[in-house]
Amino acid sequence: MKKSKWFYSTPYYLWLLFFVITPVVMIFYQSFFNIEGNFTFENYQIYFTSGTYLKMTLNSVWYAFLITLITLIISYPTAYLLSKTKHKQLWLMLIVLPTWVNLLLKAYAFIGIFSTHGGVNHFLEFIGIGSRQILFTDFSFIFVAAYIEIPFMIMPIFNSLEELDPSLISASRDLGANSFETFRRVIFPLSLNGVKSGVQSVFIPALSLFMLTRLIGGNRVITLGTAIEEHFLVTQNWGMGSTIGVVLIVAMFIIMRLTNEKKRKGGPLSK
Amino acid sequence: MANQTIIAFENVSKQYDEDLVLKDINFEIEQGKFYTLLGPSGCGKTTILRLIAGFTEATQGNIYFEKKRINDIPANKRKVNTVFQDYALFPHLNVFENVAFGLRIKKMSKQAIAIKVKEVLRLVQLDCFEDREISEMSGGQRQRVAIARALANEPDVLLLDEPLSALDLKLRTNMQYELRELQQRLGITFIFVTHDQEEALAMSDEIFVMNAGQVIQSGTPVDIYDEPINRFVADFIGESNIVEGNMLADNQVEFVGQSFECVDGGMRRNEPVEVVLRPEDLTITSPERGKLVVEVDTQLFRGVHYEIICYDQAGNEWMVHSTKKAKVGSKVGLFFEPEDIHVMRFNETEEEFDARLESYEEE
Numbered sequence: 046m047k048k049s050k051w052f053y054s055t056p057y058y059l060w061l062l063f064f065v066i067t068p069v070v071m072i073f074y075q076s077f078f079n080i081e082g083n084f085t086f087e088n089y090q091i092y093f094t095s096g097t098y099l100k101m102t103l104n105s106v107w108y109a110f111l112i113t114l115i116t117l118i119i120s121y122p123t124a125y126l127l128s129k130t131k132h133k134q135l136w137l138m139l140i141v142l143p144t145w146v147n148l149l150l151k152a153y154a155f156i157g158i159f160s161t162h163g164g165v166n167h168f169l170e171f172i173g174i175g176s177r178q179i180l181f182t183d184f185s186f187i188f189v190a191a192y193i194e195i196p197f198m199i200m201p202i203f204n205s206l207e208e209l210d211p212s213l214i215s216a217s218r219d220l221g222a223n224s225f226e227t228f229r230r231v232i233f234p235l236s237l238n239g240v241k242s243g244v245q246s247v248f249i250p251a252l253s254l255f256m257l258t259r260l261i262g263g264n265r266v267i268t269l270g271t272a273i274e275e276h277f278l279v280t281q282n283w284g285m286g287s288t289i290g291v292v293l294i295v296a297m298f299i300i301m302r303l304t305n306e307k308k309r310k311g312g313p314l315s316k
Numbered sequence: 317m318a319n320q321t322i323i324a325f326e327n328v329s330k331q332y333d334e335d336l337v338l339k340d341i342n343f344e345i346e347q348g349k350f351y352t353l354l355g356p357s358g359c360g361k362t363t364i365l366r367l368i369a370g371f372t373e374a375t376q377g378n379i380y381f382e383k384k385r386i387n388d389i390p391a392n393k394r395k396v397n398t399v400f401q402d403y404a405l406f407p408h409l410n411v412f413e414n415v416a417f418g419l420r421i422k423k424m425s426k427q428a429i430a431i432k433v434k435e436v437l438r439l440v441q442l443d444c445f446e447d448r449e450i451s452e453m454s455g456g457q458r459q460r461v462a463i464a465r466a467l468a469n470e471p472d473v474l475l476l477d478e479p480l481s482a483l484d485l486k487l488r489t490n491m492q493y494e495l496r497e498l499q500q501r502l503g504i505t506f507i508f509v510t511h512d513q514e515e516a517l518a519m520s521d522e523i524f525v526m527n528a529g530q531v532i533q534s535g536t537p538v539d540i541y542d543e544p545i546n547r548f549v550a551d552f553i554g555e556s557n558i559v560e561g562n563m564l565a566d567n568q569v570e571f572v573g574q575s576f577e578c579v580d581g582g583m584r585r586n587e588p589v590e591v592v593l594r595p596e597d598l599t600i601t602s603p604e605r606g607k608l609v610v611e612v613d614t615q616l617f618r619g620v621h622y623e624i625i626c627y628d629q630a631g632n633e634w635m636v637h638s639t640k641k642a643k644v645g646s647k648v649g650l651f652f653e654p655e656d657i658h659v660m661r662f663n664e665t666e667e668e669f670d671a672r673l674e675s676y677e678e679e
Binding site for chain 1: 390393398400404405408465466469
């Protein structure tokens with residue numbers, strides 16, 4: 046029994062070792078070397094004292110926050126409606142479908158749509174507003190990032206709404222609550238776990254977006270992701286890049302802690 | 317204000333897609349009584365409860381609450397509360413907040429809420445449990461919280477949807493007493509849904525026996541047990557021996573080739589009927605003294621009594637409940653009194669049944 050358990054879990058542990066633990070250890074190790082290859086704490090010192098890096102961090106957090114917020118505002122009502130429609134699986138499929146398309150392709154598609162002679166500007170000209178700069182703006186960056194992240198927000202929220210026992214809604218109505226009160230006091234609190242995992246799966250990747258910042262944001266938006274890319278591929282300062290990586294990993298753990306805390310305090314939500 | 321009708325159904329039908337789950341239901345519920353809707357699963361009893369609570373709409377007919385038609389009034393505006401089968405307690409709220417849910421909606425003051433919650437929790441013997449999480453409560457305790465939550469709203473009618481089905485036997489029997497007592501103390505109407513005939517008999521003032529979307533028979537537990545209207549009711553409520561017979565004349569019925577004195581009448585001469593004899597009304601005696609001679613086939617010890625299965629010469633099965641043992645394979649006599657014989661006509665409706673009962677009882 047024990048033997049077979051080990052046998053089946055071997056691929057998982059190997060994966061964990063080679064693709065999760067080793068890279069993290071390597072990044073951590075690398076972050077203590079400067080560009081000449083000498084052991085140093087300099088990288089962290091630079092990171093936490095230079096205005097550029099701190100501003101960049103703040104920028105990243107701010108954009109990630111905006112992206113998460115917008116995604117959430119769009120996704121919650123969508124997931125709610127979705128959980129009430131008849132052909133749930135079909136609609137869900139349509140929402141998940143875009144995630145099958147490569148990110149780069151989607152980014153290029155948006156370049157086409159948003160460019161000076163793209164579809165949106167054609168439309169704006171047609172209705173008389175006239176064409177304007179859309180690509181390489183904060184708006185287009187956040188718009189496209191939110192578009193890409195929406196399915197990852199909808200899925201967990203939808204699942205938590207699906208798991209909700211319908212008799213709880215009946216009970217709420219029975220006790221005198223109208224639809225709004227029922228939503229506020231029963232549906233929303235019970236779907237909060239879905240919202241939390243949605244926020245986790247959107248906020249953390251949004252912190253380190255780099256391709257979109259370049260292709261859609263036109264490098265106007267510099268996030269930590271962009272900085273890492275620059276350090277590894279352009280300036281070849283792997284130490285500094287790794288330092289930023291470590292900061293991101295720590296930030297990720299903080300977010301996880303923050304979004305999971307309440308669940309533990311409130312006791313298990315299952316029956 | 318006793319005996320006042322609080323809920324009335326008038327020709328109510330309910331259809332789900334193609335399925336007609338309720339067929340032309342008519343009944344009246346009086347204030348302050350304990351009603352039970354009894355029937356096998358899928359007979360429509362829960363649908364009636366949902367119609368009263370407002371979770372579903374009638375396809376046809378009218379539902380009245382205190383003489384006002386309530387078909388179009390949403391659930392949250394009705395003065396009824398429900399205890400759900402799976403309790404439907406809010407898992408994200410503790411006991412206090414669950415019970416206070418309806419009161420908060422009503423925007424009662426904090427103080428008033430605290431007093432009321434304490435009061436109803438004491439009523440269901442859950443004082444000092446206010447701060448517990450629902451996940452920390454046992455099945456029986458959750459049940460009480462669900463009752464307290466419903467009662468906190470001071471409903472005119474409390475609906476209970478098989479609330480005891482998830483409890484173990486001992487707890488279930490205790491809760492039967494408690495629910496009955498609670499209902500009598502509060503004096504509000506209880507409508508209880510169950511498929512358990514013992515529960516129904518033990519607690520109710522009035523039972524509605526249902527099958528296939530219709531109310532087959534309604535009456536007090538004693539009436540229904542002693543005078544089942546047809547084979548379904550006789551079979552569903554308690555154990556029964558049912559054999560085919562012939563009504564020779566008033567107070568004279570023939571079955572298993574013999575003629576017996578009975579107390580039923582008002583039927584046609586030689587009308588084919590069904591005869592019910594309850595297992596506990598049959599006494600085992602010697603073949604000479606018995607009214608029927610049967611052979612003992614099997615015997616089970618049930619604790620309170622032996623359940624003895626016998627067969628007569630015609631091959632009819634007779635179940636006897638006796639505190640005395642019988643010998644398997646032996647021939648014994650069965651003795652019963654004329655009033656132990658219950659005669660049922662085929663396809664008789666409840667109104668016809670009541671009318672006939674009245675007609676010959678007056679004579």
